[in-house]
Amino acid sequence: MTANFLRFLSLLQMLTAVIVVIPRAWIASGHAWLGLGNMPDVVSLHYIIRGAAFVQGAIGVLLWVVASDVTKYRPIVITTGAIYLLSAPLLYSIAAFTGMPRYWCIMDSSSALISGGVLLALCRWTSFSSPQRTQSVA
DSSP states (O other), rough: HHHHHHHHHHHHHHHHHHGGSOOOOHHHHHHTTTTTTOOOOOHHHHHHHHHHHHHHHHHHHHEEEEEEHTTHHHHHHHHHHHHHHHHHHHHHHHHHHOOHHHHHHHHHHHHHHHHHHHHHHHHHHHHHHSSSOOOOOO
């Protein structure tokens, strides 16, 4: 169950990478559709948007690999859950500080809070439902 949830998060992260290759006009249309007004046509802004999308997509690939063996990568799974969980108030603060609409602040931070909470809950649940492993000393 933890692996499936990680794959779900992974796919969402990887979908973000599409922004790297879509035309600027589409990004600007999405910006306007979200109610953010006209997007400035600034080279550094486009670089940051596409660079962030690439990094999110790369993180998605990493999560897919981690989902292949959640027992082996358990510390990474727990760390990922903690990062999502702890990023929720930070994402809210960043969005509010930069002037994003209230719905965006809530949506962004809530998705991080829920993702991290579910991932950590699944890790805890699977640790209780699976038999304890004992390590032999050689």
